[in-house]
Amino acid sequence: MHVICDRDSLLERINMASKAVSNRSTLKILECLLLIADKKGFRIIGNDLELGIETSSIEAEIVKNGSIAIESKIFSDIIRRLPQGDVSIIVSESSLTVIRCGKTEFKILGSSGEEFPFLPDVERTTGCVMKSAEFRNMVRKTIFATAVEDSKPVMKGELFEVGNGTVKLVAVDGFRVALSNYGFKSENDIKVIIPGKTLGEISKILPGDPEADLCIYVTDKHVLMEFGGCTVVSRLINGDFIEYSGVFNTEYSTEVTVDREAFLLSLERASLISGDMRKNPVKLTIDGNMVITSNTEMGAAYDELELRQDGQAIEIAFNPRYLIDALKAIDDETVILSFTTPLSPVLIRGSDDENNKHVVLPLRLKS
Numbered sequence: 098m099h100v101i102c103d104r105d106s107l108l109e110r111i112n113m114a115s116k117a118v119s120n121r122s123t124l125k126i127l128e129c130l131l132l133i134a135d136k137k138g139f140r141i142i143g144n145d146l147e148l149g150i151e152t153s154s155i156e157a158e159i160v161k162n163g164s165i166a167i168e169s170k171i172f173s174d175i176i177r178r179l180p181q182g183d184v185s186i187i188v189s190e191s192s193l194t195v196i197r198c199g200k201t202e203f204k205i206l207g208s209s210g211e212e213f214p215f216l217p218d219v220e221r222t223t224g225c226v227m228k229s230a231e232f233r234n235m236v237r238k239t240i241f242a243t244a245v246e247d248s249k250p251v252m253k254g255e256l257f258e259v260g261n262g263t264v265k266l267v268a269v270d271g272f273r274v275a276l277s278n279y280g281f282k283s284e285n286d287i288k289v290i291i292p293g294k295t296l297g298e299i300s301k302i303l304p305g306d307p308e309a310d311l312c313i314y315v316t317d318k319h320v321l322m323e324f325g326g327c328t329v330v331s332r333l334i335n336g337d338f339i340e341y342s343g344v345f346n347t348e349y350s351t352e353v354t355v356d357r358e359a360f361l362l363s364l365e366r367a368s369l370i371s372g373d374m375r376k377n378p379v380k381l382t383i384d385g386n387m388v389i390t391s392n393t394e395m396g397a398a399y400d401e402l403e404l405r406q407d408g409q410a411i412e413i414a415f416n417p418r419y420l421i422d423a424l425k426a427i428d429d430e431t432v433i434l435s436f437t438t439p440l441s442p443v444l445i446r447g448s449d450d451e452n453n454k455h456v457v458l459p460l461r462l463k464s
Contacts, residue, residue: 098132098163098188100139102155104198107184108150108176110141111169113327116298117143117150118169130173131213132186134159142216143169146332148295149216149304151247153326164210165194169299175203177412180369214328219321224314225259225283229303229324232311235266235277236300238426238453240454242268242291251367253293254334268293269339273419273458274442275426276341289315290338295331342373344442346454349435351408354448357432360387361424363400367391368417370398377462379417383436384410391417413439414460420445423455 109129119127122145138154165188176184179198188193188207196203236255242410244252256267267274303311304325306412312323315333324328348394364379370391371377382388385406391398413436424432428445436443445455 098134098165099160100132100134100157101160101183101185102139102157104176104179104182104184106155108173109410110155111173111176111207113152113302113375114141114143114150115143115169115173116150116301116327119145125213126166126170126208126212127353128168128170129208130169130214131164131166131210133164133210133250135162135164135310142213144214144216146214147292148298149330150298150330151328155237163188164213165192166208166210166213167194167205168207171205175205192371215301216317219314219316219319219330221312221314221321223285223287223316224312224321225264225281225285225287226310226312227264227281228307229309229311230305230307231279232313233300233303233305235264235279236296238277239266239275239424240297240300241422242270242273242455243296244270249336249339250334251290251336251338254290255293256288256298257291258288259283260288266296269341271457272416273423274341274454275342275423276345276455277453279452287315289320290334290336291320292334295320295329299329334420345444345454346435346437346441348386349408349437349444351383351406351411351436353387353404353406353434353436354431355387355402355404355434357424357427357430357447359402360432361421363389363402364417364421364424367398368402368421369418370396378414378462380412380414382410382412408436411436411439412445412462413443414462415443415457416460419457423457426455427453 123269127145139157140152140154142151185197192207194205194207224343258265263278267276314321367389377393379391387402387404389400423445427447429449431448442456442458
């Protein structure tokens with residue numbers, strides 16, 4: 098293989114494909130990127146067998162077709178530190194790879210491209226097309242509520258559901274629920290669980306252009322996403338998603354409206370004293386205003402916020418991190434918090450946004 102391409106264009110595709118590279122694997126080939134040049138162009142593939150990314154074609158002069166698997170980190174580090182200009186990549190029959198840019202040259206040993214696992218072939222029959230910026234925004238508003246470690250694998254993913262005139266993303270980790278939904282018409286009904294890792298990585302590379310399309314196709318085992326010539330394939334999570342609809346109760350004893358930024362900053366200040374936020378919750382006392390307190394062995398924090406209140410007074414405690422995550426996912430200037438009892442979940446939403454909702458479970462106050 099012999100290709101010549103612009104260094105910045107190459108680095109951009111490396112950064113995209115690297116998001117699907119395994120950091121630690123018993124199969125060393127999964128720690129590599131596959132460089133391939135053929136009649137389709139010059140592109141890069143990363144695949145850890147759970148998530149695979151094939152980049153769009155890089156504008157390049159293909160002197161000779163071929164492929165090579167190169168250890169991702171060293172290749173990325175080399176290209177990142179090359180000077181500006183055209184990069185020449187020449188691969189010998191023994192898989193020795195020569196990388197040249199200006200007067201700089203590296204020689205590294207790769208592996209045969211034939212050893213690299215290609216992306217699964219996913220049928221493009223059941224799917225939908227939506228704006229990539231809208232999908233990325235939905236992920237931003239929900240991804241933090243996926244479980245990192247849990248005995249229930251479905252909690253490590255998000256429910257992606259299309260049907261009844263809407264598209265939904267829902268994340269549940271046992272302590273909170275994040276839901277984002279929009280009006281959406283599709284010929285196909287879809288209900289699958291996409292791994293949180295997949296959504297987190299793809300949201301980093303989705304184009305922010307409001308006119309850019311994202312094509313999503315699903316089978317019983319995989320989801321395929323295409324945008325701007327880039328292809329992403331991920332395994333789905335099998336199982337029944339957690340029943341979440343019941344937490345969005347519509348009857349509340351207390352409802353308050355508060356400035357989002359002021360509330361967020363107050364919680365961040367109080368969390369400085371909290372230490373272990375699971376054991377040392379932040380207490381909210383609502384009675385005409387909101388008093389935010391945190392008392393631990395480290396010390397104490399006190400803050401007071403103005404609000405608009407409807408209903409009775411309430412005293413309730415939370416892990417502040419869960420409230421902070423929800424507030425950061427809301428774009429409105431003010432937020433509405435709806436309470437039922439000190440031990441019941443709180444519903445958080447933007448004042449002008451009914452499409453995105455967050456539910457957080459409280460912690461029991463120490464007597």
